[in-house]
Amino acid sequence: MTDSSTVVAAAGLACRRGERLLFSGLDLKVLPGQVVWVRGANGQGKTSLLRLLAGLARPEAGRIEHLAGRERVYVGHANALKDDLSVAESLMFLSRLHGFDTSAAAHEQALRRFGLHSRRDAPVRTLSQGQRRRVALARLCTAPSTALWLLDEPFDALDAQGVDVLNAVLAEHAARGGSVLLTSHLPLTLSSPVPITLQLNGPPRA
Amino acid sequence: MTAPVFSAVLVRDLRLAARRRVDALLPLAFFAVAVSLFPLGVGPEPNTLRQIAPGVLWVCALLAAMLSVTQLFATDQADGSLEQMMLAAGSGTAAALPVAIAKAVAHWLLTGLPLVLIAPLFGVMFDLSGRSIGALCASLALGTPILSLLGSLGAALTLGVRNGGVLLILLIVPLCIPALIFGSGAVSAVESGTSARGHFSLLGALFIATALLAPLATAAALRIATE
Numbered sequence: 001m002t003d004s005s006t007v008v009a010a011a012g013l014a015c016r017r018g019e020r021l022l023f024s025g026l027d028l029k030v031l032p033g034q035v036v037w038v039r040g041a042n043g044q045g046k047t048s049l050l051r052l053l054a055g056l057a058r059p060e061a062g063r064i065e066h067l068a069g070r071e072r073v074y075v076g077h078a079n080a081l082k083d084d085l086s087v088a089e090s091l092m093f094l095s096r097l098h099g100f101d102t103s104a105a106a107h108e109q110a111l112r113r114f115g116l117h118s119r120r121d122a123p124v125r126t127l128s129q130g131q132r133r134r135v136a137l138a139r140l141c142t143a144p145s146t147a148l149w150l151l152d153e154p155f156d157a158l159d160a161q162g163v164d165v166l167n168a169v170l171a172e173h174a175a176r177g178g179s180v181l182l183t184s185h186l187p188l189t190l191s192s193p194v195p196i197t198l199q200l201n202g203p204p205r206a
Numbered sequence: 207m208t209a210p211v212f213s214a215v216l217v218r219d220l221r222l223a224a225r226r227r228v229d230a231l232l233p234l235a236f237f238a239v240a241v242s243l244f245p246l247g248v249g250p251e252p253n254t255l256r257q258i259a260p261g262v263l264w265v266c267a268l269l270a271a272m273l274s275v276t277q278l279f280a281t282d283q284a285d286g287s288l289e290q291m292m293l294a295a296g297s298g299t300a301a302a303l304p305v306a307i308a309k310a311v312a313h314w315l316l317t318g319l320p321l322v323l324i325a326p327l328f329g330v331m332f333d334l335s336g337r338s339i340g341a342l343c344a345s346l347a348l349g350t351p352i353l354s355l356l357g358s359l360g361a362a363l364t365l366g367v368r369n370g371g372v373l374l375i376l377l378i379v380p381l382c383i384p385a386l387i388f389g390s391g392a393v394s395a396v397e398s399g400t401s402a403r404g405h406f407s408l409l410g411a412l413f414i415a416t417a418l419l420a421p422l423a424t425a426a427a428l429r430i431a432t433e
Contacts, residue, residue: 051306055297056289057433074293078286084225096326097294 007032007070007148007179008053013062015048022048023200024061030148032177033191035170037184040200046183049200050074050150053181071147073098075154079136083125087116090124091138100142110141114165129157140169149173151182163189211294212304219312233274233317234324240266241328252333258391259332260342264386267321267346268353272379274317275357276364276371278309283365283431292432302425310351310358318350329362334397341396348409349389354382355420362427385412 009032014024022045030036038046051057051065054074066072081090089112094100111117114134124132137154149170155163167190170180174193181198188195223230244262245255282288291305325346329339360378366371392405 058292072293076286076289076290078284078289080286080290082218082222082285082287084222089221093214093218094290096210097290099210099294168315 005032005067006030006065007034007067008064008181010053010059011062011200013049013052013064014060015045015046015052016058016060017048021060021166026062027198028198030179030181032146032179033174033193035174035180035182035190035195036177036198037188037195038181038198038200044200046200047077047152050076050152050181050183054150066148071098071100071144072150073140074150074152075136075140076152077156079132080166081124081132081135084123086121086123087111087127087135088120090135091142094139095142098139098143100139100144102142106142111139113141113169114138115161130159130162133157134162134165137166137169140184142175145173145176147179149178149180149182151180153183153185155184155186167191208348211291212308213354214294215291215305215308219309220315223316224314230316231376233270235319236273237266237270237321238324238328240269242331245331256334256397258382260336260338260397261327262332262388263325263328263342264345264349264390264393267325267350268379268382270321270387271313271317271353271357272360272375272382273371275313275354275361276285276314276374278358278359278361279428279431280370288428289432299422299426299429302428303421304365306358306362306421306424310354314351314354314357318346318354330433334393338393338397340394341402345389345392345409348406348413349385352385352409352413352416353382355416355424359420359424360425362391362424362431364400364403365427365431385409388412 009030010026010028013026013028015022026049038049038151040046050055052059053191054072055173056074080094085093088107088111091107092102095107108117111120116131116138119127119131124135127135133156140149154166158166170190173180194197241262242260248254248258279288282291292302295301295305322343325342326339329342334342356378360374363377364374367373388405388409392402392409395402395405
């Protein structure tokens with residue numbers, strides 16, 4: 001099923017939430033340098049698909065194969081930030097936890113990139129939703145360069161400038177040979193690489 | 207891979223507690239207030255107080271530990287931190303052990319250890335002898351880790367349950383009864399002049415058994431809660 005360069009491949013994937021079958025028979029293959037836009041109406045299982053690929057949940061059926069040695073970075077709906085920690089501490093905790101680059105230079109660069117450097121010592125409590133999102137996304141810049149990024153609504157709460165920054169970060173990541181799976185309810189403004197659309201249409205009706 | 211998870215979670219929890227000192231001191235304040243109520247309610251008869259002291263101190267320590275453990279994982283689950291910890295730990299139940307152990311160790315350092323340290327003060331309040339106070343500290347030092355380990359198991363099992371706090375106490379307090387019996391028994395034995403060795407041995411055995419089994423169960427419960 002997989003050749004050596006496939007970052008992640010899934011075959012016959014099915015996902016169940018409670019009584020409802022969200023999707024079934026889903027095949028998926030992501031190559032290095034690809035950005036895959038997972039689309040679908042609310043409740044079709046976009047988040048569940050990302051959680052399956054991240055390894056947080058187990059599929060109802062089918063199997064998932066990850067390229068060995070590739071890190072996975074999952075940025076969910078929740079930002080995984082603590083109100084009482086500062087911006088820099090929050091980023092450092094997430095980087096240390098995942099075993100990412102914890103050097104001061106990498107962190108400074110990540111925070112600068114997302115326009116948070118001036119607020120690095122501010123408690124997360126004082127940040128706006130958009131700024132919190134930026135802190136959560138900043139750890140993408142400290143992750144290993146070829147990691148698979150699984151981003152759940154990454155553009156949520158970001159302003160126009162934030163969207164531009166994230167687009168640039170995504171484009172660079174793809175250019176390095178990294179892969180991205182993301183969901184977004186807004187049309188993507190990413191121009192290069194052109195995102196590949198994966199449409200979730202719910203389970204086939206018998 | 208596991209060392210950074212353990213140390214990252216532990217250091218973060220201690221740092222968070224340092225940021226919220228009042229919250230961190232609440233279990234200790236609860237312990238102090240609850241213990242102080244007994245002489246007021248029972249009356250200042252020294253012999254009675256000396257007799258009930260081991261039980262009172264141990265019961266209050268148990269309740270302080272249970273009350274403080276209810277939110278151990280809840281906030282981390284609500285803000286997505288728990289998900290990130292489980293991802294960083296890797297797949298499988300055993301892989302989640304560092305998360306479970308780090309949270310229990312953090313809880314013990316923040317509530318169990320301070321209880322051990324202030325217990326002598328309350329031993330004096332109940333007119334316990336020096337040797338009994340020593341036994342009290344030793345039994346709490348062995349027993350409070352059991353409470354933290356079982357408490358974190360309860361917190362993991364009741365994740366996402368409404369009124370989880372009450373359920374946790376109903377689930378976990380029965381499991382803590384042996385520790386309570388042998389812990390307060392050790393102090394009573396010393397106070398009445400007999401050997402406390404049997405009590406300490408059993409408390410030690412309980413600690414070892416809990417340390418081996420509770421984190422595994424906690425890790426499994428956390429896997430289920432984040433799935």
